[in-house]
Amino acid sequence: MIRINCPFCGPRDQVEFSYGGDGSIVYPPLDADATAWHDAVHQRENIRGLQVETWQHVYGCRQWLKVERSTVDHTIHSVRLAHDGAAMAVEAENGR
Amino acid sequence: MDNFVSALASMALPFKSERLHIREVQCANYLISAWAASLGEVQQQIAVQAGLDQPLAPNMGAGSVLRVEPLKYWWLQAPAPTLEPAAATVLDQSHSKAVVIIEGEASKDLLNRCIPIDLRDSAFNDGALASTVFHHVGVTVWRQADVFWLFMPRTYAQFLTESLLEIAQSL
Numbered sequence: 001m002i003r004i005n006c007p008f009c010g011p012r013d014q015v016e017f018s019y020g021g022d023g024s025i026v027y028p029p030l031d032a033d034a035t036a037w038h039d040a041v042h043q044r045e046n047i048r049g050l051q052v053e054t055w056q057h058v059y060g061c062r063q064w065l066k067v068e069r070s071t072v073d074h075t076i077h078s079v080r081l082a083h084d085g086a087a088m089a090v091e092a093e094n095g096r
Numbered sequence: 097m098d099n100f101v102s103a104l105a106s107m108a109l110p111f112k113s114e115r116l117h118i119r120e121v122q123c124a125n126y127l128i129s130a131w132a133a134s135l136g137e138v139q140q141q142i143a144v145q146a147g148l149d150q151p152l153a154p155n156m157g158a159g160s161v162l163r164v165e166p167l168k169y170w171w172l173q174a175p176a177p178t179l180e181p182a183a184a185t186v187l188d189q190s191h192s193k194a195v196v197i198i199e200g201e202a203s204k205d206l207l208n209r210c211i212p213i214d215l216r217d218s219a220f221n222d223g224a225l226a227s228t229v230f231h232h233v234g235v236t237v238w239r240q241a242d243v244f245w246l247f248m249p250r251t252y253a254q255f256l257t258e259s260l261l262e263i264a265q266s267l
Contacts, residue, residue, distance in 0.1 A: 089166060
């Protein structure tokens, strides 16, 4: 069981989250050629070690998160809200 | 909220035993959604209109307002607050939830059999709120003093309440 420390809700079980995939992908412009889109949509590194992933806390605060997780031992190294505005708002409050 | 029709009319509520009391409540539920840029202003506005001493912290409720998401609140009484549309939107979702109040010394025992949340006083005290899963269904629990409010999606409310009552029999 992975536990993810949600910035808004605190540590919660994995059952409350939905995996979103590779969080490091930067999508090309809409008018980029098919190869660029093919690569962005389908090509993935099979990382051994620290990987940036998106998860949605779908049964909690419903926010999308960027999670740094080790694919070797599932250790979670950092969690941040994916939406920059919401992330800054919550970080400002947590630091209060 | 007009024309309230209970989703739990066929259930054996209120439930009373020596250690538990479960009853349905009818309450309004206005969803307030702020923007990241307007959150500070909306936090203040909500505190003022709800008569709170300070803005609501994440996952806390006070009076009859709950902070359920970073940018979202539930306002549990009519009328809805007045907010500038540019700062926040207000949506009446009263009919989408069925709500029960659980009280009595076994209320934590009951909820601990249903949701994966640490309900000890040190982790979940007066005002604390958690959205979580109850038998694969998303629910929200709010503690008000020693009373627990359980907000369930209307279409699953009968199923979840049946489970609650079944477990309650054993406590």
